[in-house]
Amino acid sequence: MKKILYIFIFTIIATSAMAQTSMMSWQYSMGFATGNLKEYTSPVSFRGVTYNYNKMVESGAAIGLELGWNVFYEEKGYGTYTTGNVDYSGKQWRYSNNAPILFTISYFKNPDENVTPFAGIGVGTMYSERRTTMGAYNFTGDGWHFELKPEVGLMYNTEGASLSLSAKYYYGFKAGDLPAEGFFTVNVGFVVKR
């Protein structure tokens, strides 16, 4: 997971040096698992962060890059599980790390007003890793999902910077060791325009 942190830091520094008419945003991200991911781990995650870089290309339209990291986690109590003719008992710790890397297209309505609604879609990949710790053993599965992400939100513009509130849904198709998985996020953060 340290690699994700390195990619994060590198991308922030690199895009900070890019041309004007751009927006950079940092968001704290709360995740709500759906489907298979919800069955695997706790459905709510308070550990998430997103970084967006958007470059305005037309009036109100932008293309950009998004990086994120959402961690779902659950400590399961002592339990007995069955697989075929094998029964196994113990405590489990389940982790799901999800790191989307997406190209985005967004539309900002009335970007010069105090309140700017926006919507967008992202396409790219998401690296996911599920790790179950039981006893002194780790059982890990991972995969690079093909990823889609719709998003809607609002920006409140102030002098120099903006506040943002958005909702996103990440959906990754079946990949590697993992089934298809998805999660909603609610994001709050700030935006710097240049």
Added chain:
Amino acid sequence: MRKKIFSLVGILTGLLLWGCYPHGPEYTQDLDIVVTHHNPDYNFATKGTYALPDHIVKITGDLQQGDSPEFIPDINASQILARIESNMSSLGWTKVAYDASPDLLFLPAAWETTTIYYYYDYWDWWYGGYYPYYPYYPPVYASSYTTGTLLMTMQDPTLLGGNGNPVNQWTGVLNGVLNSTFNATRVNGLIDQAFNQSQYLKTN
């Protein structure tokens, strides 16, 4: 200036998230596991007797190279064997001598495994920044833990596998990180769990 502040906030947020990363087990007992396996085609209900040794073999050394078999200390083995007997009795089984043609042979064994792991990183904090170590002599962090395993198998002496050896009809494995002393309560609980999750062993 704003760009620097923004980058700094971003980096700090990433590190904060890293610091909030959830952690796992805190106590050695949290790592105890019990695994059982059985042959679904074997009808335990129609059987009723078993034989159990007085000692528990410790799997170590190499018997094929002439090493003598070792056993775990009798004071510990007696407690383990008594707990096994108690559970078997609760399921309706009767312990008999080896020469009394038991339906099943109960064979316990134990071993220890020490795992050594190490970690190194070419990057680390240095004078307020995150830089690679230079030249290539990163610090190596090493640690180790020892797990203990109790293996319990039941074999029907009349049923042989393709290699001519009896086949396990039931297997129970208890595994956990070892403390410095034998904890009878902890071990008894794991033995009980192995039988609790094997109710198909009940005899008529």
